[in-house]
Amino acid sequence: MSRFEGTSNYIATEDLKVAVNAAVALERPLLIKGEPGTGKTVLAYELARALNAPLITWHVKSTTKAHNGLYEYDAVSRLRDSQLGDARVHDVRNYLKKGKLWEAFTAPARPVLLIDEIDKADIEFPNDLLQELDRMEFYVQETDETIRAEVRPVVVITSNNEKELPDAFLRRCFFHYIRFPDAQTMQDIVEVHFPGIKPRLVSEALKTFYEIRDTPGLKKKPSTSELLDWLKLLLVDDVAPETLREKTPGKLIPPLHGALLKNEQDVHLFERLAFMSRREGARPGG
Template sequence: MKFTGTPSYIATRDLQIAVEAAITLEKPLLIKGEPGTGKTLLAYEIARSLGKKLISWNIKSTTSAQQGLYEYDAISRLRDAQLNSDKVSNIRNYIRKGKLWEAFEAEAVPVLLIDEIDKADLEFPNDLLQELDRMEFYCYELDETISARQRPIVIITSNNEKELPDAFLRRCFFHYIRFPDADTLQQIVAVHYPGLQQALLQNAIHLFLEVREKRQLKKRPSTSELLDWIKLLLAGGTRPEELESLQLQGELPPYAGALLKNEQDLNALLYGSTHRSYYS
C-alpha cells in the first residue's frame, strides 16, 4: 500500500515516505506541524487514496482513553431493570463501542484517526499504550478480550500543546509537516484553483510569505488561510499589480482578516510593533 497523495492533496516525498514507513512497521504515524498544514486532512486522504474506511476519533479536553474502547451504561440498565425490560438479561445491550473497538472489528483494514491527541490530559496517551501496541483490550463487563481482526492504519495528530510521554513516542513513527515552500504552495493553490492567473498566483504567494516572515506575529497565517485569502482575492477581482505594488509597512493586504486573526498582528504588520493601535 503506497500513498502518493491525491488530486486534492499534495503530499511531499518526505510525507509519502513517512506514511509508507508507518504502514510497513505497523506503528501509529504521529503527525505534528503548524495548524492548517493538513495534518487531519492527511488521514482522510490516505483513506481515500487506499480505498479504506476512515474511523475518526476527535479528542477533546474531557475525552478519556476508556471512551475510545467502550463505555458501560449502568444507568440505562438500572432503569430498564426497574421497568422489567427483557433487555436487562443481556449486558451487551448496555456496552457502547468506542472508536478503537470499531476499528478492531472492521472486516477490512481501516484508517483510524486520533485527532489532536494533545488536547486530552497528560495520562491519555499512556492509557492507550497497550491497546495501540498489542491491538487488544479487555472488557470486564463481558469478560472478553477484544482483539483486532487486522491492525488498522493509525494516524495521530498533535498541535504540540502538551508534551507526549516517551513511552508513547517510542511506539510511533514520527513526522513533522514542514511549512510548504513557494513551489509547493503554488502546487497546492493550483489544485484548489485551477486556471488561476499565474501573475496573481505568484504575487499572492510572495506577499503571503512576506507576511509570514514578520517575526512580531503572534500567529502566522497557515496554508488553509492562504486558500481562503486567494478565494477572496478572486471574488473581489483583485489585479496582480495591486499586490505587487503593496508595501506591507504601513499598508495592509486586501482582505487581511483572512490572514491575520488578532489586532496585535495587524499592528505588527502595519507598524512593525504591537504598541501602536490599528484601531485608535
C-alpha cells in the same frame, strides 16, 4: 497494500510519502506533528481514499479519556430500565457503547484510524492507550470477552505540539513533522485547489503571504488553509495582482486581510508598521 503517493487533492512531499509508507509497513502508528493548517488531519482522509479503506475518526478533546476509545458502559440507563421492567436489562451488551478503537478493531476491512489532536487530552491519555495500540486488543469486563483486531488498522495520530508526549508512547510511533510548505510546494497546492488560477495573482499573493509569515513579532502566522481562503476572496472580488504589489505606506495591510490575520494584536502590528512607514516617508528628504 499499495503505496501512498499522495492524491489528486493532496500534495505530499517525498519525505511525507516515505513516512506514511514506512509506518504502514512497520504497522506502527504514524505520529504527525506540524503547525495548525499544514494538512495533518486531511492526510488521514486522503490516505483512506488512496488505500480505498474505511476511515474511523476520533477527535480528542480536553475531557477525552482513553477508555472512551474502548467502550462506555451506561449503568444509569440499565438501572432505569430495570426499574421499568424492560427486558433489555438481561443483556449487558445493550448498554455498551463501542468506542473508536473497538470500531477499528472489528471493522470488516482494514481501516484507517485517525486519533486527531492527541495533545489536547491530559498527559496520561497517550500512556493509557499504549497497551491497546501495541497488542491491538482489550478486555471488556462487563461481558468477560477480549476484543481483538484481526487486521491491524492503519493508525494516524496528529499533534499540534501543545504539550510533550511521553517517551514510552513516542517509542511506539513512526514520527514525521510536516514542515511548512515552501513557495514551490505551496504553488502546487494552490493549483490543486484552483486549477488554472492566474499565475501573476498567485505569484503576488504568495509573496505577500510569506512576507506576512516572516514579519517579526507576529503572534499567529497564517496557515495554508488561510492562504486558500484569502485566494478565494481575491478571486471573488477580482483583486488585481498590481493591488497586491503596491507597497506604499498606506498599503502595508493587504486587502481582505481578515482571512490571514486572525487576532487584533497582529492587525495592530501591521497598522503600526504602516504608521511608521508613513512617518518615514513624510520626513524631509525621505
